[in-house]
Amino acid sequence: MEVNAEARRILAVSISKLYASRTQRGGLRLHRSLLVSLVMRSARDIYHASRESEAPGAPTPQEPMDSSPSSEEQKQLPPQEAEPAQTEPQCALSPAPQTAVEAEECACDSEITEDKENMSPAARQSRKRRSKASAAPDFLPSKRARLEPGEERYAAPLGSCRVGASCITSCLFPHNSACCASL
Amino acid sequence: MAGSSDGNDEVQWCFSQVKGTIDDDIAEADIISTVEFNHSGELLATGDKGGRVVIFQQKPESKNLPQRRGEYNVYSTFQSHEPEFDYLKSLEIEEKINKIRWLPQKNAAHFLLSTNDKTIKLWKISERDKRPEGYNLKEEDGRYRNASSVTSLRVPVFKPMDLMVEASPRRVFANAHTYHINSISVNSDCETYLSADDLRVNLWHWEINDRSFNIVDIKPDNMEDLTEVITAAEFHPNQCNTFVYSSSKGTIRMCDMRTSALCDNHAKLFEEPEDPNNRSFFSEIISSISDVKFSHSGRYIMTRDYLSVKIWDLNMESRPVETYQVHDYFRSKLCSLYENDCIFDKFECCWNGNDSVVMTGSYNNFFRMFDRGYRQDVILEASRDNCKPRSVLKPRKVSSGGKRKKDEISVDSLDFNKKILHTAWHPLDNIIAVATTNNLYIFQDKVN
Numbered sequence: 001m002e003v004n005a006e007a008r009r010i011l012a013v014s015i016s017k018l019y020a021s022r023t024q025r026g027g028l029r030l031h032r033s034l035l036v037s038l039v040m041r042s043a044r045d046i047y048h049a050s051r052e053s054e055a056p057g058a059p060t061p062q063e064p065m066d067s068s069p070s071s072e073e074q075k076q077l078p079p080q081e082a083e084p085a086q087t088e089p090q091c092a093l094s095p096a097p098q099t100a101v102e103a104e105e106c107a108c109d110s111e112i113t114e115d116k117e118n119m120s121p122a123a124r125q126s127r128k129r130r131s132k133a134s135a136a137p138d139f140l141p142s143k144r145a146r147l148e149p150g151e152e153r154y155a156a157p158l159g160s161c162r163v164g165a166s167c168i169t170s171c172l173f174p175h176n177s178a179c180c181a182s183l
Numbered sequence: 184m185a186g187s188s189d190g191n192d193e194v195q196w197c198f199s200q201v202k203g204t205i206d207d208d209i210a211e212a213d214i215i216s217t218v219e220f221n222h223s224g225e226l227l228a229t230g231d232k233g234g235r236v237v238i239f240q241q242k243p244e245s246k247n248l249p250q251r252r253g254e255y256n257v258y259s260t261f262q263s264h265e266p267e268f269d270y271l272k273s274l275e276i277e278e279k280i281n282k283i284r285w286l287p288q289k290n291a292a293h294f295l296l297s298t299n300d301k302t303i304k305l306w307k308i309s310e311r312d313k314r315p316e317g318y319n320l321k322e323e324d325g326r327y328r329n330a331s332s333v334t335s336l337r338v339p340v341f342k343p344m345d346l347m348v349e350a351s352p353r354r355v356f357a358n359a360h361t362y363h364i365n366s367i368s369v370n371s372d373c374e375t376y377l378s379a380d381d382l383r384v385n386l387w388h389w390e391i392n393d394r395s396f397n398i399v400d401i402k403p404d405n406m407e408d409l410t411e412v413i414t415a416a417e418f419h420p421n422q423c424n425t426f427v428y429s430s431s432k433g434t435i436r437m438c439d440m441r442t443s444a445l446c447d448n449h450a451k452l453f454e455e456p457e458d459p460n461n462r463s464f465f466s467e468i469i470s471s472i473s474d475v476k477f478s479h480s481g482r483y484i485m486t487r488d489y490l491s492v493k494i495w496d497l498n499m500e501s502r503p504v505e506t507y508q509v510h511d512y513f514r515s516k517l518c519s520l521y522e523n524d525c526i527f528d529k530f531e532c533c534w535n536g537n538d539s540v541v542m543t544g545s546y547n548n549f550f551r552m553f554d555r556g557y558r559q560d561v562i563l564e565a566s567r568d569n570c571k572p573r574s575v576l577k578p579r580k581v582s583s584g585g586k587r588k589k590d591e592i593s594v595d596s597l598d599f600n601k602k603i604l605h606t607a608w609h610p611l612d613n614i615i616a617v618a619t620t621n622n623l624y625i626f627q628d629k630v631n
Contacts, residue, residue, distance in 0.1 A: 006518070007464075010464055010518070010521070013521065013522055017524075025275050025277055026274070026275060026276065026277040026279075026300060026363070027269075027272070027274040027275070027276075027363075029363065030362055030363070030381040030382070030409075030412055031363075031365075031381055031412045031414065031431055031471075032527055034409060034410075034411075034412055034431060035431065035467060035468045035471060035527065038467040038468070039464055039465060039467070039468065039521065042464045042466075042467070043464055046464070
């Protein structure tokens, strides 16, 4: 549970950093944005892995969310490049302020969110975004995160140790699809 | 672990000078962003966030006190870069000086390269101590005389004047980088230099500013596939065909320009397998290399990542030959350091003149030296409390555990706003320049 909260908090912090970096002087820093997005992916993977191990009986969704959020992040990274796909970054930019706010809210609503998750798996599936790439990029860390000292790892069944792309749940903040879109 | 101050063969560091204001209220423009000695060590250049370059010159040793080394005094100050605006991309270009590199000296004038995020400039710093006097058509103040009032002719002569140091921009190397320039490095061929941004490395000739050759390009066709960026690059100190560049993934690639025009395929790849026990959310960030420096001999490369300094032998790619933990007590605090952005700080590192000691900065205005031969290391502090001339710096100790001994500083009381990112070591002598946020400290070893 603490891993969940930690991962969610890190995600919230990362999203706000990405958003803040767009307004800083000197333009978007590619290196820093890349590092923040890598942390976000790690946190998201850990979060999904924890969620999966919490509710092993829940049906796994078919479509992973990994590639599309990462592609959204990457598109946000180099706005200074004169890329032909100018419209996509702009679309990604607008839900981001909402996301930063909602991310903070989500962190507080952990209990309620998870109950909703367990009660309506069908509803959760319908909010999934379809993405083209179904396999996780090979640079995603597949290992579990090392916990900070003092944290306990949630006791997970052995079978859920390795979480492949197909098992990852689709939406991190299932009660608000706008969040998902911008991730 | 700290080196003690006894023993004749150990260096004792003493305060020499401090430059900059004592003000607690630090103006952002005064934040030092780069420090570099020239090849003789006589000149010390600093760049700041306001785009200015200040050059200090060492006074010759006085005959009265031959044991004491000369002090560094301001030699020249000039505005190198101004803030600019890229109208096409609606982006402001910061004037902060990212790097200064000196060119080898060929004549009486000194040349240096200074760069901000987008533009590199070649500056000539020259002295003027004579001026012509006795013009026929001009008054001494420069006003033109009435030609009809000239009744006799004289030959103008050079008369001595007060020393004036002039800095003039000789070349401006612009419009070659889409991303932010992080490094420049002068080649040993005394003709070319490289500049590196997040995704590309360009090769320039000092004399030619309207074009450069791209020698490394790691930009993927689809930016969504981006996994690493270039963080630093440097030429080999004596092989003019060899250079290295480090990446955000903790790898170093060595390239040979003789193999092909585009050096995308490395000649060597230096990479250490990750320790699975240390895996965390922030593993990628802390393995990103912030600085890479060749040893003076050219045999070794030193890299700095967030928590450690590693020394690599050019002949062995599989792992570093030495690893020094700079401030491992922060490993358990990475989450807080991520939140306060300190985890993104880019620390530099440097070698001493004979490659026996390496130095790098840390937080709380601490800096560390690692003696490779004696396997000793020391933590020192750059602080206004220690400013008596020639006072010996006392080694500091940090306690990470519960029990704090006397004289130890607890990890929790370390100030993250006081960081030493930039340090430089005199190429020939035991003199070091350490930059805190807006002050430059000069320390020398104790001469008995």
